[in-house]
Amino acid sequence: MTLYIIRFFTWGAWSILFTFFAVWLATSAPFSAADIAIIAGTVAMTNRAGALLFTRWIGRWDFRAVMVCMQVLLMAAIIWLQWLHLHQVYSLAAWLLGVALFGIANSVSTLTQLTFIASGHAEDDTVTAFSKENVALNLSAGITPYLSALVLAHLPDWYLAFALLYCLPTVALCMRITCAQQQPLTCNEPQARSPNGQSRVQFLAINFLSFFAFAQFYNVFPFYAEDSLGAEKIGLFFAASSVLIVILQIPLTRLCARLYRRDLITAANLALAIGVYALLFATQKMTAMVAAILLLTLAEMIFGPLYQSMSIQLFPGRPAFAMAVLTFTWALAETAATTLGVYMVAQGHAAALFTLAAVAAALVVAIVWGRGGYSTA
Numbered sequence: 027m028t029l030y031i032i033r034f035f036t037w038g039a040w041s042i043l044f045t046f047f048a049v050w051l052a053t054s055a056p057f058s059a060a061d062i063a064i065i066a067g068t069v070a071m072t073n074r075a076g077a078l079l080f081t082r083w084i085g086r087w088d089f090r091a092v093m094v095c096m097q098v099l100l101m102a103a104i105i106w107l108q109w110l111h112l113h114q115v116y117s118l119a120a121w122l123l124g125v126a127l128f129g130i131a132n133s134v135s136t137l138t139q140l141t142f143i144a145s146g147h148a149e150d151d152t153v154t155a156f157s158k159e160n161v162a163l164n165l166s167a168g169i170t171p172y173l174s175a176l177v178l179a180h181l182p183d184w185y186l187a188f189a190l191l192y193c194l195p196t197v198a199l200c201m202r203i204t205c206a207q208q209q210p211l212t213c214n215e216p217q218a219r220s221p222n223g224q225s226r227v228q229f230l231a232i233n234f235l236s237f238f239a240f241a242q243f244y245n246v247f248p249f250y251a252e253d254s255l256g257a258e259k260i261g262l263f264f265a266a267s268s269v270l271i272v273i274l275q276i277p278l279t280r281l282c283a284r285l286y287r288r289d290l291i292t293a294a295n296l297a298l299a300i301g302v303y304a305l306l307f308a309t310q311k312m313t314a315m316v317a318a319i320l321l322l323t324l325a326e327m328i329f330g331p332l333y334q335s336m337s338i339q340l341f342p343g344r345p346a347f348a349m350a351v352l353t354f355t356w357a358l359a360e361t362a363a364t365t366l367g368v369y370m371v372a373q374g375h376a377a378a379l380f381t382l383a384a385v386a387a388a389l390v391v392a393i394v395w396g397r398g399g400y401s402t403a
Contacts, residue, residue, distance in 0.1 A: 028202045030162040032093070033139055035199065037163045039100060039192035040073065040132050041170035043185075045264070046178045046257055048249045048368050050185050056116055059372035067365030068122050070245065072129025074357025077137035081350040084138050093200040096135040097193045103127035104193075108186045135196075137349055144338050144345035152338055156331035157279040161272050168268025175261035226340050230355045232390050236295055236329055237359035239302050239387040242380060243322050245360060246367030247305050250376050254309035263315065267323045275327050282328060287336070291394050294328035297321040299387035306380040325387075 047069070051062045077084065084092065107124040110116070143155045177188050248260050255263075282290055301321030307314035334352065341348035363383070370379040 028199055029139065029142060030158055032196055032199045033159055033162040034166040035192045035196045036132070036135050036139065038166040038170045039189045039196070041167050042174045042177075042192065043104070043128070043189040044069065044073075045171045045174045045244070045261070046185075046248055046252070048245075048364075049252045049257060050178055050182065052249070054182050054185070055111065057118070057121075059369060061118055063365045063369040063372070064118070065121055065125055066245070066368055067361045069125035069129045070241075070364045071357050071361035072126045073132050073136075074129075074360055075354045076126075076130030076133035078350050078354050080134055081137070081346050084134070084141055084346045084350075089138060089142060090200045090203055092138045093135055094197050096131045096138075097197050097200075099127060099131035100135070101190055101193050103131060104186060104189050108184070111183070111186060133353070137346065137353060140334070140349040140353070141346040144334075144349055152335040153279060153283070153331050154276075156334040157275050160327070160330050161275045164268040164271035164275070166268075168265040168272065171264035172258065172261035175257035178257050228393065229336065229340055230351070232291070232393055233333055233352065233355045234359045235386040235390045235393075236298060236325075236333070237356045238363045239295075239298050239383040240322065240326065240329075241360045241363035242302050242305065242367055242383045243318075245364040246371060246379070247308075249368050250305070250371045251309045263319055267319050267326075270320075270323045271327055275331075278327050279331060282332070287332065288394050290328050290332055292391050294325045294332075295387045295390040298325035298329075299384040299391075301325060302387065303380050303384040306377055 048062055048066045051057055051065060052059075057065065103124050107121070107128070110120055110124065140159070143159055144152060173188070174185075177185050181188075244264070248257070251260055298321070301318045301324075304314045304318035304321065308318050309315075334349075337348045337352040338345060341351065367379055370376065
């Protein structure tokens, strides 16, 4: 349970800063739309892929030592960014350094936690364990966007610093992880026949397309809708999505255990395609907003734990590498979605953006039905 509480706080440190980061940059810093896209894309990329450089050592290093060191680095990055803003230093290079350090620290912290879960230290099967991880993450995600919106509205000059509030509890909780739980992080999944390279490439392509579409919700939609809806209302919508996940994730995971992977991937990506396209109309019609939240939440509850569990089986016996490759793929997708999305919205091309994202999700359905290998439970 301690591990899932740690996941709650580490996600909170990321979420409270990033949810409205592009909006804050546009309103509180004199950066151009292109610079904002680069900064937002950099922090998204490093958050997902920064740990790839450390994959060889994650699993060998002490869990607590890694987590504490990364929280210290995270706090240093936050303080650096806050200092730049308070002293009105808006050098693109200085800000890219700060967001890169923030992203790398969070990335290594996240990969360490996911590897800990994938290695069986959570004492659940991987799908259930990752489902619980998703509950912890979304419990945090349900709170932090609204807090982020409140800070943005009432204390914008200190917006960056509020992420510090999540770092110290993480350090304290890491001390509760016992030595008995810190065995080498090797995978406890059954050693199936190693998949061929084509299967792995196809799986990673599916992940990229799904996550490119999904990232429009959390990473781009606030930038698109802030003028029409306001940050606080958007934060409440995110909170509603997270509440649904907290309530429904575990029961849905049990129900999905009886279904074929191909059917689950199909259902998730059809919901994703319709949901992300509905975001285009969510600022004018409440029905579109409700439909988008319900469909995108359903998609996340299905494909999140499923893709994570499948990655462990695609790289048997190498949980840290499996999680790193998966998060790197998500990094590429999120970076592309964030950078392209923020820029296209700023240029008035939101309709083309959300249509492209819907097509990406629909393409996943075509891939899994066009080739075998996903018809197993």
